[in-house]
Amino acid sequence: MGQATHAGTAPIGVFDSGIGGLSVLAALRARLPRERFVYYADTAHAPYGERGDAFVAARTREVAGLLVREHGVKALVVACNTATAAAIHLLREAWPTLPIVGVEPALKPALALSRTGHVAVLATRGTLASGKFGQLAERLTGGAGTAQQVRPVACDGLADAIEQDDLPRVRELCARYLQLAGPLGSGPGQADVVVLGCTHYPFVLPVLRGLAPAEVRFVETGEPVARQTERLLGDAGRLASEGHGGDPLLLASGPLRKLHRMVEHLATMTGAT
Numbered sequence: 001m002g003q004a005t006h007a008g009t010a011p012i013g014v015f016d017s018g019i020g021g022l023s024v025l026a027a028l029r030a031r032l033p034r035e036r037f038v039y040y041a042d043t044a045h046a047p048y049g050e051r052g053d054a055f056v057a058a059r060t061r062e063v064a065g066l067l068v069r070e071h072g073v074k075a076l077v078v079a080c081n082t083a084t085a086a087a088i089h090l091l092r093e094a095w096p097t098l099p100i101v102g103v104e105p106a107l108k109p110a111l112a113l114s115r116t117g118h119v120a121v122l123a124t125r126g127t128l129a130s131g132k133f134g135q136l137a138e139r140l141t142g143g144a145g146t147a148q149q150v151r152p153v154a155c156d157g158l159a160d161a162i163e164q165d166d167l168p169r170v171r172e173l174c175a176r177y178l179q180l181a182g183p184l185g186s187g188p189g190q191a192d193v194v195v196l197g198c199t200h201y202p203f204v205l206p207v208l209r210g211l212a213p214a215e216v217r218f219v220e221t222g223e224p225v226a227r228q229t230e231r232l233l234g235d236a237g238r239l240a241s242e243g244h245g246g247d248p249l250l251l252a253s254g255p256l257r258k259l260h261r262m263v264e265h266l267a268t269m270t271g272a273t
Contacts, residue, residue, distance in 0.1 A: 009240060011036040011249070012229065013073035015063050018046035018163045019259065020200035021079030024103065025248060027222030028077065031230055034240040036248075038071045043254035047159040048082040049124025049198065056126065060087035061094065063253075068095060071249075074238045075099040077229055079199050081123060085130035099232035105133065105197035106219045107140050107150065113217060114193045117149055120181035123197030125154040151191055153181045159200040165261075174207045186215045196220045 012032070014025050018041050025039055040063055042048075048056045060083045067073045076091065076098060078084050084102030091100050105127065110119040127133055133152075141149045155177045161169040183190045194216060196202055202220045209218065233239045252259045 009036070010072050010074035010238075011038045012233075013037075013064075013067035013071060013076045014039045014079050014248075015042070015060070015067065015076065015083070016040075016078075016080040016199060017042045017048040017059075017083065018159070018200070019203075020159060020162070020198060021077075023199050023202040023220070024077060024079035024222045024225050027226040028229060029245070029248070031223075031226040032233075032240075032245070034243055034245055036240075036245045038067060038073060038249045038251065040067060041250075041252040041254075041259050043163075043252045043258055045253060046163060047124070047200075048080060048086075049126045049159055050156060051082075051126065053086040053126070053130075056083055057087040057090055059083075061090060064091050064095070068098065073098075074236075075101070075229060075233055077225060078102045079225070081105065081198055082126040082130075085127055085132040099229070099236055099238070101225055101229050101232065103199060103221045103225055104136060105195045106221050106224065107136055107195060109224070110193040110195045110219045111140055111149070113219065114191075116186060116188065116190055116192045118151065118189065118191040119149065119193040119195060120151040120153060120184070120191040121195040121197045122153050122155050122158075122177055122181065122201060123195075124159060125156060127197055128152045128154050151181055153177050155198070155201075158204075159198055162200045162203055170204050171207055174204060175211055178208065178211050184216050185213045192216055194218050 012035050014021055014037055042059055042063055045059055064076055078088055081103050084104060088102040105121050105123055137150050158173045161173055186192050196218055250259050
């Protein structure tokens with residue numbers, strides 16, 4: 001199917017273990033309104049953040065293959081920090097001519113924004129344990145200062161609570177992990193920027209903001225990913241030239257009704273306080 005589809009009109013594939021990648025999809029649709037999108041949620045195997053690299057890599061390759069073979073995607077956005085860390089190099093080896101964009105914790109913009117020189121990173125255990133994250137932190141902080149400048153917090157259970165639309169649990173976990181990320185604020189030794197290192201976490205940004213000092217800023221990855229996707233498609237001559245992409249095609253490995261329910265509840269989740 002992919003071979004027969006014109007490059008300009010072929011869809012862009014977006015993939016995550018669950019609903020987290022919808023935050024990235026929203027940024028993509030805002031920046032690329034002419035494009036069509038196929039969103040795949042691997043809900044039968046979510047969340048990825050507390051699974052091993054081998055499992056995540058196998059699932060990522062299987063889903064990517066499905067999007068390429070059955071939907072002829074002209075680009076692939078891996079809208080999952082854990083999958084990016086575990087498998088994006090494997091995808092680029094398997095499909096060397098396909099533009100592939102991953103996500104990673106936004107440490108570079110966070111450090112640029114910080115006035116105290118201290119930033120906290122909320123992410124899954126899998127992302128923080130990855131060599132990719134360690135190399136990124138070391139490169140940006142020079143290695144020796146990593147422990148002082150970057151405070152990683154493994155947010156076990158938070159992505160799953162968001163998937164389950166469990167607001168009491170979300171509030172409890174957000175409070176716990178922000179406390180571990182502290183001290184937060186604009187004073188010496190305080191973290192004044194918090195990186196949302198999982199694509200699920202922007203959905204509960206109002207909760208996080210309500211628990212943090214007003215001067216603390218939060219950084220997410222949707223907009224940078226959208227810009228990079230636009231750049232790669234432009235370089236490859238694959239941008240849609242006309243029309244409107246319309247609603248994305250939603251796919252899931254688990255019950256599709258769960259994904260639609262999560263989309264419907266998205267407004268509730270983002271409006272939580």
